[in-house]
Amino acid sequence: MHLGGLVGRFFVMESAMISGPTESVRKRFLAIMKLMKSSPGQFSGGPRGEGEMRFYGKVYKDGKFWLAELPLLDAMTQGHTRKEAYAMVEDLLESLANRPGFKVTVHPGKQGDFEVSSTDPRILISLFLRRQRERSGLSLSEAAERLGAKSRNAYARYERGTSMPSLEKLTELYQAVSPGGDIVIHQSVTA
Numbered sequence: 001m002h003l004g005g006l007v008g009r010f011f012v013m014e015s016a017m018i019s020g021p022t023e024s025v026r027k028r029f030l031a032i033m034k035l036m037k038s039s040p041g042q043f044s045g046g047p048r049g050e051g052e053m054r055f056y057g058k059v060y061k062d063g064k065f066w067l068a069e070l071p072l073l074d075a076m077t078q079g080h081t082r083k084e085a086y087a088m089v090e091d092l093l094e095s096l097a098n099r100p101g102f103k104v105t106v107h108p109g110k111q112g113d114f115e116v117s118s119t120d121p122r123i124l125i126s127l128f129l130r131r132q133r134e135r136s137g138l139s140l141s142e143a144a145e146r147l148g149a150k151s152r153n154a155y156a157r158y159e160r161g162t163s164m165p166s167l168e169k170l171t172e173l174y175q176a177v178s179p180g181g182d183i184v185i186h187q188s189v190t191a
Contacts, residue, residue, distance in 0.1 A: 053124055054107065054115035054188065059085050070116065074131045082108075089116060096131075097123050099161075109189040125170065126161035133159065133177040146176040 057070040059082055066085040069076040070093075077092045079085035086106040093104045093116060102123050107115045118124045133143050144155040157163040158173055165173055174181050 052117040053121040054117045055124065055128070056189065057089065057106075057114045057116060059112050059114055068114070073128060074135050086114065089114075093118070093124075093127065097127050099123055107190045113189040115188060115190055120161070122161040122164050125165065126159050129159045129173055129177060132174065132181075136177050138177060143177050146179075147172060 055070055055072055057068060059066055059068040061067075065078040065080065066082045067076060067078050068085040068089045070089065073093070073096075075089075075092055075096070077085065077088040079088050086108065089106050090104045094102055097118075099120075101119065103119045105117050107117065109115065116124075133140075138146070140152040140156050140159070143159075144150075144152040147155050149155060155173065155176070158165050158169075
């Protein structure tokens with residue numbers, strides 16, 4: 001993985017994949033994460049103004065429906081309107097996380113870009129790791145083995161959201177479940 005320098009307080013993960021039901025080109029997608037000053041190297045989230053982790057998404061019209069995709073989470077949903085598609089993104093991620101009190105907020109940007117943040121970044125990171133591991137077809141044990149750990153719990157605690165990885169650890173975890181993925185820096189599309 002490539003890790004550049006920090007730009008402001010934004011941290012972004014980028015992953016190449018095929019996007020959308022009608023597209024056949026490889027694209028790069030971003031997960032935008034603001035870093036907190038209080039915990040260098042740790043991801044944090046908090047009330048507005050304190051900084052929060054965000055994942056990048058794209059919304060676009062396809063026929064009668066608005067499609068909303070979060071490529072890094074390998075997730076897509078739809079609505080009759082753009083607003084309904086955003087509401088469906090929130091519902092989808094809250095359902096996938098399946099955690100009491102977990103809420104997602106969509107932050108619309110320009111030209112169909114949007115970002116999602118949550119009340120608990122650990123859960124968003126755990127969802128990201130689980131979806132990447134599942135996309136790679138790995139078991140928890142296989143992911144832990146790729147990480148160089150003897151116990152699957154060494155990896156599973158991050159996927160369960162019980163531990164918050166440092167920047168370096170998230171890079172290791174992501175590389176274990178998605179070899180060749182990149183971590184890069186980019187400013188928020190809604191800033």
